[in-house]
Amino acid sequence: MKINNRLLIVDDDQNIHDDFNKILNPSRITDLDRELLEIEASLFENPDQRHKLAYKVEYSIDHAFQGGEALEMIESAQNEGRPYSLMFTDVRIPPGIDGITLVKKVRVLAPHMQVVIVTAFSDYTWEEITEIFGWTDQLLILRKPVDPITVKQVALMLTKKYSSETELRNHRDQLEGIVNKRTEKLMLANQRLSVEIADRQRAEKALQMAHAQLAATNQDLSFEIMQRRQTEEQMKVLLDDLGTANQELENFAYVVSHDLKAPLRAIHSITSWLSEDYIDQLGEEGGEYINDLLEQTRWMHNLIEGILQYSRLGRVKLEMEDLDTLTLTKRLVDMLAPPEGIAIEVSHTMPELVYDRTHLEQVFQNLVENAIKHMNNPKGTVTIACEDTENFWKFSVADTGVGIADKHHERIFKIFQTLKPRDGSDGSTGIGLSLVKKIVEHHGGTIWVESEPGKGSIFYFTIPKDLKLTSGAGGYTVLTIDDNRDFGDVTTAMLKRAGYKPLYAQRGSEALTMVRNHNLDIHLVLLDVNLPGERIFDLYEKLRYLDAKMRIVACTGDFMSEKVEKLREMGIDGVLAKPFNIEELNEVLQAGLVKN
């Protein structure tokens, strides 16, 4: 601890100042010092300690003779940062303020400074002084005359006390500073935390809002999904209704057209009778009317036939089968019997494909008939050809006729649209091309025309290559085992017609080889029960062993034979009685194929 040794002595008498100097700052060890040391030595046993103590304390003593002067000195000392730790003051220090007043002011000016009032009894009583200052540990009153040793002790103790207190205060201040700083930091942190908490609360609120919004959106979405589902259901119902309505319309068209045929035929017949029986009485004009009547009924008949054909598309179940378009078109050409001068050429590039036979015949028939009708020339050529594009067959029917202007290229495919007056004079109904278009598009193809007036027309239509055979037969592979090759050929043809993939084996060993070849993927075996030279039950067992999933149907002329009975016991999938037609064959095969 560093001792503040700055003392201020206030007295109007120079001698007193000198006495304090001598007592407190001896330049040499005086008798008085020695005496003091003796006393100290009696108190402290260690002589070294005594010396240290004795010579360590050296006071810096200032002197004031007046109260005002003292106050000024105290103030300036404080301002300079080297305050006095202890003041000795006399009470009577005329002129100016007396010691008591000085002390009062000092208590305000330098509250920590230690004060010793040196006074005689006569001036203030101790009670009076304590009444003025109250009990304080910073004020000591010494009665004159003062013992030098007391002065020394007092000075030593009080400077030490001041220093201790100062140090304590500093320490406390420092601590307080630290605490304040900490508090400040804490407050700052707190503030930041508050800000952060506020931010977080805001974020939380925003999150809650977002959640709420999300929930709302979710609800909206669920609602929308529900609505959409309802709409879809409604649409399905509507579509069903539409389908039913369409079906009804087509049935209606069929029934009505069909029923219209009879009275129309009757009108036509009666008109014919009139013409035959009464032509003489009708006269020239009457004969003309009769002819007009016949022409109109003919036209109406064509219209009805057209509508029937058109409605047949939706009415009749498709029979998709393997077709050879070359044979089909050649047969058609024979049937159409084109007039002399009109040549119909069929290219050799006509492919085999899968299509509904009636549909394909209708398409070619309409296109070729149209070509002939619109030739407008006794001589001409119609050319039927096919081009192999990647996914489609592209067929063309070209003619050397009048041609069609661009603006009509779409119109001609619309029902009841013709490019000639619709009075029946040329028999056009406006149904043919619309029927063709309906068929082509029904099978996933497209149709269009390329033509210029005077340069003939080419009608193109496409057929997808991936059309499937009518399901049911579904492309199942059926192996026929029969020693009679003719029977095999007939059965193979029937199977093919019904849409199966037929295979044929004459002997059991041949059949077993085919079944072992899994690439063939045989679904069903048609097994002749009476194969000569074969142990039929062994063959049956072997077939079963090779492919447990494969169906086996027995084929026999004798439905009730013991062999058939035994095969039934062995679990054969069906029995087909010879001879059979295609329906019976199909029925037994289907039953066998769907069997578990």
Added chain:
Amino acid sequence: MKDSDPILLVEDNKIDIKNFQRACNRFGINNPVLITRHGEDALAFLHRDVPYQGAPRPALILLDLNMPVMNGLELISVVKAEPELRSIPIVVITTSKEPRDREECYRLGVSGYITKPIEFSEFVQAVGTIYNYWKLCELPD
């Protein structure tokens, strides 16, 4: 078929009946033509039920398809299932161009299928051809 063999016409349309009669006149067909107006009527005739007791067995049946009460297809399936009647040849003369009808008729065992042409002259021609053909054919007794 002899000139005296009766022909059964099953036809509901009176104009077509007249057409047929006109055609017969045209070709001088003298065979007796017996007329019934629908399938059930025809079956009664063939079975000699009331009011057709003692009716002769026809040598040829000419049959329309679309008729009331019992249509032509039903009649064919009944007739062809009866051993007594099975051998009588049936020729269908109809307005129906439906492939389904045609195929079903042949499957049931008819001897011919002709669609009635709209032109009277063609109809007459058709009747004449049918007559001449069956006249040429020798039929079972």
